[in-house]
Amino acid sequence: MTVTTFTVSGMTCGHCVNAVSDELRELDGVRDVSIDLVAGGDSSVTITSEQPLEPAALTAAVAEAGDYTVTL
């Protein structure tokens, strides 16, 4: 198992958390996604996956969820 942590900014509420979380869970090998929401600030995202995740895949998944910014 691999644990990946990064920051997403631009989320303001639980709906945003759900949107981002849903997209990340669709990535291949992802077992768990945890997001600590800081509304309007930098929220911590922790992903547990079966294998290391491609940074480009993470960025693309978050972009799919909406207008959020990823800092790896």
Add this chain to the structure above:
Amino acid sequence: MTVTTFTVSGMTCGHCVNAVSDELRELDGVRDVSIDLVAGGDSSVTITSEQPLEPAALTAAVAEAGDYTVTL
């Protein structure tokens, strides 16, 4: 046709607008719902309906959408 305007606070993003709007559109006789989002502030809601709407129905619909506050 009746036009009703009121204020909803607690919405922070487009997801919140969609949640509130979807619930209000389900009310009997509602033809159109327009929300001017002020993220984290007082957002104006304008509803066009075939007949006057019950204040209690509006409040219940917004409560159904989430943790928002209605000021009629």
